[in-house]
Amino acid sequence: MQEALSEALMAFERDEVPVGAIAVCNGRIIARAHNLTETLTDSTAHAEMQVITMASSFLGGKYLDGCTIYVTLEPCPMCAAAMNLAHLGRLVFGASDPKRGYSLFSPSLLHPKTEVAGGVALENCSELLEKFFRNKR
């Protein structure tokens, strides 16, 4: 999660909502990205979407069932549904997103086989987001 946080910090420095993600396969980081929606003028350029595309490209296959994605914030519905399409093996996220998180939706947007752990490195993940939104007010 420390590596995902480094990515989130890069987003913060670009004045992007500070969310970072990495994909790990066989103990190795195979993709890393941060939110670039403003930089790319593209509301789909979330960290997780980039990481899914990169990891699939690296592995040469559409499915990420052997991978873990670490992301600093609970994924939004788009990213959760993308993880479902990719048959993601495991999702580890930091802060929850009670207003826009995927877990607000029913049935679950994630693939039934995806293992999930939330609240990891919660304090560091939340702190950066709070700092960003405090600066915006």
Next chain:
Amino acid sequence: MQEALSEALMAFERDEVPVGAIAVCNGRIIARAHNLTETLTDSTAHAEMQVITMASSFLGGKYLDGCTIYVTLEPCPMCAAAMNLAHLGRLVFGASDPKRGYSLFSPSLLHPKTEVAGGVALENCSELLEKFFRNKR
């Protein structure tokens, strides 16, 4: 929808699930794409995702509230949630997707302001999909 169907036919010819989409703004087609998940080895490369990215890039802004997306099949949850993030003005789709469509989920994945029309050019849209899956059996 005829233009979206032309895109779907291009997907069919590439042996991709035949779904096509276009984005229209002020009566002009500003983006067009077809499903490329196999070609790009990327489960996120749906026609709608590409069209959202292209249209935002063309307009130089993240929001598509003045646009209509025409797509031959009911969007999946990922694409519907992406349309929500883009504040899409209007969605027109052809065939329904009773197994994987966004409308299975609650609350709605679309933006509350997005107007929706389904079942447009239904027969042509369905026919191409049925032909594709019949050939796969």
